[in-house]
Amino acid sequence: DADVTQTPRNRITKTGKRIMLECSQTKGHDRMYWYRQDPGLGLRLIYYSFDVKDINKGEISDGYSVSRQAQAKFSLSLESAIPNQTALYFCATSLDNDIQYFGAGTRLSVL
């Protein structure tokens, strides 16, 4: 089983809908991250969490919210999806300021 699991793997939704992307990890790390990947832009950080009570905005948090339900679970929500949120979303975990471990990604299309 994967150390970092993202669900769903693919999602198509309509403009204005609320959706949630989920991430769970078995590595026992305190730190978790949400990124989006767009062609030619690399990965950009949306939100990060250093523990259950510590959640912070990243570079591009507008239009997104997160919930850290437990050490192992970190969910990303799009309150009202819009087409320019169509992207590949990755969850990651880390022990410290070193290696990050990524899930397989969620491909989201907003029509």
Next chain:
Amino acid sequence: GDSVTQMEGPVTLSEEAFLTINCTYTATGYPSLFWYVQYPGEGLQLLLKATKADDKGSNKGFEATYRKETTSFHLEKGSVQVSDSAVYFCALSDWNDYKLSFGAGTTVTVRA
């Protein structure tokens, strides 16, 4: 702020060819440098890293040397295989920072 610039792709090579992907960085502190690889349909995984100047990271035949004087961390492999087809990301993490700064990614396709 910290940033990473890597060569644009896509790069297409024949099997057994030499691969170089250039990466330069800007950082205010003492960053650790990473190469991550993303195979088709998968998430990113660490390929190699270097934590201080003149360190060489290596893995799976790939190498990169941390060059502080040229602020570079170029990725090289002497003889690529079809299985090396992937997107490669250069990234840095400053010692007092929480986040990875990524380059735009370079798509590499190796043809048999």
